Amino acid sequence: MIDLKRNSKKELVIAQGLRTKSSSIYSPNQKGDFKISRGKFFNFLCCKRCFYLDRIKGLESPGLPGWSLNETTDLLLKKEFDYCRERQIPHRLFISNNLDNLVPFYHDELDNWRDSLHKGLTLRYKKTNIILTGGIDDIWQNKISKKLIIVDYKSQAKLGRLDKINYLQDPYHEGYKIQMDFYAYLLLGMGFKLDATSYFLVCNAKRDDEVFDKTLNFDEYLVPYFWNINWIENKLEEMINVMNSKEIPQSNLSCKNCAYSEQYAKTIYKEINPDKIEIQGSLF
Numbered sequence: 001m002i003d004l005k006r007n008s009k010k011e012l013v014i015a016q017g018l019r020t021k022s023s024s025i026y027s028p029n030q031k032g033d034f035k036i037s038r039g040k041f042f043n044f045l046c047c048k049r050c051f052y053l054d055r056i057k058g059l060e061s062p063g064l065p066g067w068s069l070n071e072t073t074d075l076l077l078k079k080e081f082d083y084c085r086e087r088q089i090p091h092r093l094f095i096s097n098n099l100d101n102l103v104p105f106y107h108d109e110l111d112n113w114r115d116s117l118h119k120g121l122t123l124r125y126k127k128t129n130i131i132l133t134g135g136i137d138d139i140w141q142n143k144i145s146k147k148l149i150i151v152d153y154k155s156q157a158k159l160g161r162l163d164k165i166n167y168l169q170d171p172y173h174e175g176y177k178i179q180m181d182f183y184a185y186l187l188l189g190m191g192f193k194l195d196a197t198s199y200f201l202v203c204n205a206k207r208d209d210e211v212f213d214k215t216l217n218f219d220e221y222l223v224p225y226f227w228n229i230n231w232i233e234n235k236l237e238e239m240i241n242v243m244n245s246k247e248i249p250q251s252n253l254s255c256k257n258c259a260y261s262e263q264y265a266k267t268i269y270k271e272i273n274p275d276k277i278e279i280q281g282s283l284f
Helices: 038-046 048-055 068-087 092-096 171-189 232-243 256-272
Strands: 034-037 102-104 121-124 130-134 138-142 148-156 197-205 218-226
Touching: 034 038, 038 048, 038 130, 038 171, 038 232, 048 232, 048 256, 068 102, 068 138, 068 148, 068 197, 121 171, 130 171, 130 232, 148 171, 171 197, 171 218, 171 232
Parallel strands: 034 130, 148 197
Antiparallel strands: 102 138, 121 130, 138 148, 197 218
8 A cells, every 4th residue: 555644634744764753763782771562573573674674774664554443342342341340340251251260450550551552561671771562452360360361352354253273373363472472471571470371352243144234243252372481582682682783684585565675676776777787686
């Protein structure tokens, strides 16, 4: 898609392709604190070059459209669970899934932890200047063990019933597991005790209804996931080493952003320099 830059008044403005907030740009070996969100960590895992150009060089990549239906589902679910949270009673899903020993977890900071844009869960990585952040959807609690259970809401629209066993084996859902592992790492680092099982609450809009009639009907599924944080610190160390390097790392050969950028630049270069047949080596 083509992404046009607009200001806060929704007026078209000149796109510079560069970030303007200094707090979004990291200088190698800087002393001041720098925040890395769960999303940026995932970007590092996907393509080190794109991550580096974003966080260190300050390049601003085109944005993505908002997912208003997914956001609405999340908002309504949070209202449901907050109702039970205030009364410390099991949600209807707990009862139907034989989890009536659970209640939504109450904490004064929960709203801040759910605010991924401004706050979220926050943890300093060891004794570094890197502050890890991530906005969660929800946390439940086992009334017997008192351990916390991480929950992430997912919305989709697919035909048929969801296969809980195969759901997390989908390569496109690999990021879901990374997301949950990262949240577990943050909460453990913040001093909380976690249940070994987390849950994806998947809401699947039914596409086989006969009519719309201004209503979307959903099936709800609780997909359990045993989180794993054993791999995270090695990748965090690798990320910090990349951030403190002055060399732009190699791209992921499967990265479509890098491939598009290179082909775009080659095409423009040939138009400006028609006598040049090709460019020797990578443009980067």
